[in-house]
Amino acid sequence: MFKNKKILSLVSMMIVLMLAAVGCGKGSENANGGNGTVKDTLIVAQGADAKTLDPHASNDNPSSRVIKQINETLVVQDENMELQPGLAESWEKIDDLTFEFKLKQGVKFHNGEELKASDVKFTLLRALESPNVGHIVGAINKNAIEIVDDYTIRIATTEPFAPLLAHLAHTGASILNEKAVTEAGDDYGQKPVGTGVFKFENWINGDEINLVRFEEYHGEKAKVEKIKFRNIAEATNRTINLETGEVDIVYDVLPTDMKRVEENDKLTLMRQSNLSTNYIGFNVQKKPFDDVRVRQAINHAIDMESIIEAVMQGVGSVAYGPLGPNVWGSNQNLKPYEYDVQKAKELMKEAGLENGFTTSIWTNDSKTRMDIAEIVQNQLKEINITTEVKVVEWGAYLDGTAAGEHDMFILGWGTVTGDPDYGLYALFHSSQFGDAGNRTFYANPKVDELLEKARVSVDQAEREALYLEAQEIIRDDAPWIFLNNSENVDGVRSNVKGFVQHPAGHHRLNSVYFE
Structure with a gap:
């Protein structure tokens, strides 16, 4: 009899603890990661779905904002529009037509392939043929792209071209993996493979694009595990979703909605004159x-x-x-x-x-x-x-x-x-x-x-x-x-930290995290 009472007592305590744990879990979920587990998915809303995730198949903003997370370029323009190393750790101007780039070694694509100079050459030749982004790299002489070794490549233009480095920082010059592009064929825009901090997971056309942190990234890893890009065409609905916590960052807040964001102590309105x-x-x-x-x-x-x-x-x-x-x-x-x-x-x-x-x-x-x-x-x-x-x-x-x-x-x-x-x-x-x-x-x-x-x-x-x-x-x-x-006008939940606007409107999200 005594043993049965003791067992019942223990079972009762376990049930109470389990209910408490379930309650805490539910509360932390509703609180968007407030008093429990920190959220692992950053939800970003913009006004249109990407047209494609192939950097050579379009040059529109909704696509580029996603491509920016998946892909990288030889050089990067930071938030001050200053040139910084990207996949190229250094570069040197050889003459009026030619630059030599030293690639960072040990960089992996999302399919496990290592970045080589051959991928860079393949990418540039492919971009030159694109009606969408050919003008970005059009100054490059397709017959004067020279692979010196696996990690060194020389790129020459047909004539002197002052803005070459800035053009190579454009998403349209994102470096692709030859094997991935060849295997995917016409479906590559739906199956992108890059070297970026996030890799492609899935795409529900017209609704959302899901990315996941690339654990083998060659630099500092992303601070959140996943990103979900949601397509919410109606701008006021984007703001409402921000207010309710359904999304964490909203791009392109309507002028008529700016005051609503500014007056909400759970939200921050960010404005920046852009390009x-x-x-x-x-x-x-x-x-x-x-x-x-x-x-x-x-x-x-x-x-x-x-x-x-x-x-x-x-x-x-x-x-x-x-x-x-x-x-x-x-x-x-x-x-x-x-x-x-x-x-x-x-x-x-x-x-x-x-x-x-x-x-x-x-x-x-x-x-x-x-x-x-x-x-x-x-x-x-x-x-x-x-x-x-x-x-x-x-x-x-x-x-x-x-x-x-x-x-x-x-x-x-x-x-x-x-x-x-x-x-x-x-x-x-x-x-x-x-x-x-x-x-x-x-x-x-x-x-x-x-x-x-x-x-x-x-x-x-x-x-x-x-x-x-x-x-x-x-x-x-x-x-x-x-x-x-124009201006970049974006709304951010107050528990979202590390978001920095870029004048080009293609904001990098690798540094974003939840408080």
Whole structure:
């Protein structure tokens, strides 16, 4: 009898302890890692799903933000845009055309293969063939990539190219493993293999991408075990998910939601002027946008200050031209198009279109861009232009604008290298139509000449003068409605530490951890 009572007592104590343990576990889960086990998964929300995780198959921001965690480049531009060693531990300029890179030894790809110079050569040759990122490495002479040994490679350009190192820091120049790419074939964009701090785990298309810490990483390992990138298209829903703790970091907080984040003591709003300029592009190959007077008229018909105030609520500044003030060589002396409806009507009359025409504006499902499109739609009625706003899914949007299916479209471009070549050549040179960046299909022989000269000059002052002149012509030709120079506006949970914004908008997450 005594023994049975003792056993019952012990069993009762064990049940109590088990219930307590379960209670603690449940509490720590609900508290997002507060009083128990620290969370192991960082959840990041952005406004669109990646189009692909192949660095050579697209050059869009949602894709690049994920690619940045998986892949690495020979050199890196840090948060101050200073060049730092990446997969190359050192480099040396041999002559005006040639750099020699010493690769870090013992670097493993996520499939276990060791990084060799042959992978670098394979990557660059593959990138050169890409319509999406070929312009980034296009200065490289494909016949002058020399493997000295397994850990030494020489890369030469066809002509002097001052921004080569900055271009090699671009996600489009991420170093790939030849074996992994060959084995995956056309599916590589869904099965990426890199050398980065995180490796690919799985992708639920349209919903989420999951990455896991790479335990054999050659440098300091990531501080969290996993990252989940969630696609939440509606920006206010992203903010709500941040408030409830469903996500830990939100990219691209709406101007209308900034106050909500700032006033919540569990959240932090982070703002940083970046390297991006937003614009409305014309398809200048289509009538009536092939007439510069029509493009100029529309620029004069848009009250840009009111758009910045109503939609952006003070985020960023009015763009005078294609490059923002954070990019060296940007022409900040350009005179912006004045809001002048009478001038716009005169130009439309000169073009024989005083009675207007019907057109469309494409946008993806960004609330900010949709709001801008609606304001532009209303303002263009003043000069008898009837505009339909078409909201297109992100992947289809990129494909359609690359194919020239649009009339007008809203987009942004980040000069992520910090060099004006990247912000001008891809967008305005006649060789870069479509995927490469020139979705306006704009061509001007003088602009081509200036951009080509600036690419091969090693004289910084000469390059700047050429870029300043090119921007004047582009401003006058008006292939764009110049909207605003942008900011990174991100929301972070207060228990998330170590997040640092990058001016290019491709934030590295290896240093992020939970308090």
